[in-house]
Amino acid sequence: MKTQVAIIGAGPSGLLLGQLLHNAGISNVILERQTPDYVLGRIRAGVLEQGMVELLRKAGVHQRMDREGLVHTGVELAVRGRRVHIDLHGLTGGKTVMIYGQTEVTRDLMQAREAAGALTVYGAANVEPQGMKSDAPWLTYEKDGELQRLDCDYIAGCDGFHGIARQAIPAEVLQTFERVYPFGWLGILADTPPVNEELVYASHERGFALCSMRSATRTRYYVQVDADEKVENWSDQRFWDELKSRLPADLAERMVTGPSIEKSIAPLRSFVVEPMQYGRMFLVGDAAHIVPPTGAKGLNLAASDVSTLFDILLKVYREGRTDLLEQYSPICLRRVWKAERFSWWMTSMLHRFPDADPFSQRIQQTELDYFVDSQAGRQTIAENYVGLPYEKVQ
Template identity: 85%
Template sequence: MKTQVAIIGAGPSGLLLGQLLHKAGISNVILERQSPDYVLSRIRAGVLEQGMVDLLRQAGVHQRMDAEGLVHTGFELALNGRRAHIDLKTLTGGKTVMIYGQTEVTRDLMAAREAAGAQTIYEASNARPHDMKGEQPYVTYEKDGVEHRLDCDYIAGCDGFHGVARQSIPAETLKVFERVYPFGWLGILADTPPVNEELVYATHERGFALCSMRSNTRTRYYVQVGAEEKVEDWSDERFWNELKARLPQDLADKMVTGPSIEKSIAPLRSFVVEPMQYGRMFLVGDAAHIVPPTGAKGLNLAASDVSTLFNILKKVYEEGRTDLLEKYSEVCLRRVWKAERFSWWMTSMLHKFDDNDAFSQRIQQTELDYFVSSEAGRQTIAENYVGLPYETIE
């Protein structure tokens, strides 16, 4: 079998890239080691930057998002009980974010790909890229016990942090930057109304908390826990009590609780690998970088990678601009590192660090107070939160 672009991974980044390529008349095949139901069972982020919203509209998969998604013009910071509003729309000249779950984005992209008749091979195990440095790369995989070969012009590794794409690149050619944080996020999903019409990021002497949502009837809440904590040690009652203790009293008093429908602990890390390409294979999204979820950048960074790779490949096939291929990593990394910085900053400012001395604690409090009380500081937070602009490919 032969195609122009082989995509490893049918998560939102692989599906979005495939949809954009298909609309541009560039053939592609997606290989996914899991089943469609498994892919849709992943509970992930739900805050979409303006740039990703625009990209989904460009891909023609925006109808349900526009009908069911929640446009947020701001969010709140709760600083040890004091509430401060970040007016995104005013501070950024009209930009907003969209609350629409990653699972729903994936579902929409799957439906669009099926309707278009584009090929996704699910339960394709042991996928392996070959000859990435050559003129004719290919991917081998197994399906129903039979090995297959997919010849292509280019390979997109959209298979996540633990995927095979990055692992197929010789380790000595990659430079890894990583910071592992000494805590995680315990999160629950519940069919309860949101406690606030906008997201609330709370810092408290007991630790960080986040009040988020997937819709007007489904909420996603998080509390900071130690890295050694086990999810089975947290009953729903214990979680709700801890969350309320970290929120301003007026929010805690009106919070509607209920049974969790999903509960998990996510470790926090910052991770970047350079370069993001190896010959004719390009790393996209979590395959190349991870951010703490505090700044809502993970899925959105993957989307900006997709935009960059799509626009480069479009110029390659339409204009013969193969010179642009070597710019992929450079362009992506400029935006990646800015998002890494913002996510690190949000994490550093809002979480409790047990090893912080008294001086460090005061600096943390003063830094956050300065940014929130300054118009320029709030504008910096807002422009990073709605997402920095995508770089034009020329």
């Protein structure tokens, strides 16, 4: 089998890239190790930057998002009991974010790909990229116990942090940057109305908390816990009690609680590899970088990678601009590191660090106070939260 672009991974980044390429007449095949139901079962982010919303519209998969998604013009920070509104729309010249779950994005993209008749091979085991440094790379994989080969012009590694794409690159070629944080997020999903019309990020002496949502009737809440905490130690009642203790009194009083649909603990880390390209294979999204979820950047960074790679491949196939291929990694990394900085800053400012001395605690409080009490500070938060512009491929 032969195609122009082989994509490893049928998560949202692989599916989005595939849809954009298909619409542009560039053939592509997606290889996915798991089943469609498994992919849809992943509970992930739900805040879409303006740039990702526009990219989904460009791909033609926006209809349900525009109908069911919640446009948010602001976000709240709760700092030691007081609530501060960050006017995203007013501080960024009209930009907003969209609340629409990653599961729903993935479902829309799967349906669009099926309707287009584009090929996704689910249950593709032991995928191995080959010949990445040549002009004719290929992949081998096993399907139903038989070894298969997929020839292509380019490979997009959209298979996540634990995927094969990055592992297939010689270790000495990559430089790794990483920070592991000494805490995690205990999160629950519940069919309860949101406690607030906007997301609330709370900094409290007991630790960080986040009030998020997936829809007008489904909520996603988080509390900071120790890195070695076990989810089975947390009953629903214990979670709700702890969450309320970290919120301003007026929010805690009106919170509607209920049984959890899903409960899990996510560790927090910052991770980047450079470069994001090896020959004719390109790393996309979590395969190349991880951000702590505090800045709502993980899925959105993957989307900006997709946008850059699509724009480059479009010019390669339509204009013969193969000189642009080497620009993928530098363009992506400029935006990646800015998002890493913002996510690190949000994490550093809003969480309680177990080893922080009294001086460091006062500096943390003062830093946060400065940003929320300053017009320039709030504008900095807003422009990063809605998403920095995508760099044009020229």
